[in-house]
Amino acid sequence: MSSEKQNTKKEILAITIPLFAKSGYAGVSMRQIAKAVDLQAATLYYHFPDKHTLYIEALTQTFNKHADFMKESFTLQASSEQRLHQVIQQLCTLINGDTDFSKLMQREIMGGDKKRLQFLADHVFAGFFRDMNELCLSFAPDQDPHLMTVSVLGLIAYHFQITPIRSFLPGFQASHNDSEVIANHVFSLLKTVTK
Amino acid sequence: MSSEKQNTKKEILAITIPLFAKSGYAGVSMRQIAKAVDLQAATLYYHFPDKHTLYIEALTQTFNKHADFMKESFTLQASSEQRLHQVIQQLCTLINGDTDFSKLMQREIMGGDKKRLQFLADHVFAGFFRDMNELCLSFAPDQDPHLMTVSVLGLIAYHFQITPIRSFLPGFQASHNDSEVIANHVFSLLKTVTK
DNA sequence: GTCTATAAAGGGATAGAC
DNA sequence: GTCTATCCCTTTATAGAC
Incomplete structure (x- = not known):
């Protein structure tokens, strides 16, 4: 509780999250992390028992x-x-x-660890997803609410997923990377379903 | 050209693709690959100069x-x-x-190598994307064609991306993983935009 | 074309000084 | 709380026998 060094753990996490998001668990070494945080690799083990725990904590904090x-x-x-x-x-x-959030989520899904997916579904998304189902049912009663919720999420998430390659694709304009422009586009699509 | 062993290279690629798709480049070792193909690791280097080339060829073939x-x-x-x-x-x-196709694509996008993304955009997606833009313009003239193309692709791709976690999410039914059910759902959404 | 053996580098992790 | 030094294992890759 004494001084500025109590922040080291949080700083490590803050710097580690984007690394894991970009390159995945196996794609980042403890030495790379240490370098990014400007510490010696051994020091990381004072704050975290092992690499796996560091990853899980990074994941947990992000979610x-x-x-x-x-x-x-x-x-x-x-x-x-x-x-x-x-x-x-x-x-x-x-x-x-928070691009890291989406990337870590994507990586977790691709990794396919069922226990972790079950955990994420229950503790991160269940409440939100249920609310979405309800909302979908009220604005698009003809559609299956689960499918509709996934459609709404996908419609949004995908636009941000492809940001890194978007500028190389036909018809690209700078405005297509704008959060508000995308939001308005998605809403204008979905409101035709409403009526 | 002589015998059955000319197929080894293709067999290696066929077995390697799902491994890279599931665990990523750094998540798969040459030894693991060798084991899966039932060869010694050194033998892989007869067919491919190095791991990176093996990965790129797996990627290329998949696309x-x-x-x-x-x-x-x-x-x-x-x-x-x-x-x-x-x-x-x-x-x-x-x-x-072809789940591997989508996964490898996702990993490439997250990795963010601009030259490779440029290449994928030009040589794999450009023609298709242009056709999609045109189609979108004709059935949804009020929408920006680039945004609309991404929306259609995302609407479809996301449903398959989340397959591994879908069964843990509220409102799930077995039919939600069915390709035809998803296709019909997506079309029923988009045709309301048409009129 | 595939093997065994091995070099060289990098990985996770620990011990102990400060 | 951070460092240096080091252990031990895995990894990529090469050399050379068959």
Whole structure:
């Protein structure tokens, strides 16, 4: 509790998260991490028992960061169309503002560890997903709510996933990387489903 | 040209692709590959100069496999709505039938090597993407064609991306993993945009 | 074309000084 | 809490026999 060095652990995590997001667990060595944090590799083991624990803590922190949003994004009382619009905008802002979150999620899904996926589903997404199902049911009653929720999420997430390659694809304009432009586009698509 | 051993190289690639897809470049060792192919690790170096080249060839083969579809999916002369329906179905079949393709693509995008992304964009997706832009323009003239193309692709791709975690999410039913069910859902969403 | 053996480098992790 | 030094294992890659 004494001084500035209590922050080291948090600093390590902060610097490690983007490394794991970009290159994956196996793609980052403890030595690389140490270099990025400007410490000796051995020092990392004072703060974390091993590499796996460091990764799990990085993962946990990245997901916890958005736990509040996941729970409080549906407080607004309004028409389902207005709520949809708001949720789309918030999701775009969230995903655009934290690329690491999406990447780590993608990597976890591809890795396919069932226990971890079960955990992520239950403790990170369940509440949010349930709210989304409900919202979808109210603005698109003809659609299966689970499929509809995935569609809305995919419609948003994919635009940010492909950001690194987007500028090389036909028809690209700088505005296509803008969070608000994407949000408006997605909403304009989905509101035709509403009526 | 003599005998059965000319196939070794192709066999190595065939077995390597799913390994790289699931665990990424750094997540797979030459020894693991050798074991999976039932060869000694040193033998791999007779067929490929190094690991990187093996990976690039695996990548290339995976993408080339679909080059034909990417070029010939738009020959059908019909209403834009019918063509959209057909393209959606074909994309679902393709993505559902080759998980490795999507995973390798995702990993490439997350890795962020600009030269490789430029190459993939130009040599794998450019033609297809251009056709999609055109199709989008004809069935949804009010939307930006580039954004609309990405939306259609994301709407489809995301459903398959999340397959491993889907069964843990609220509202899941077994049918949600079915390629045809997804295709019909996506089309039913998009056709409301058409009118 | 595949093997055994091995070199050379890099990886995770620990011991002990400060 | 951070360092240096080091252990031990795995990794990529090569040399040379068959």
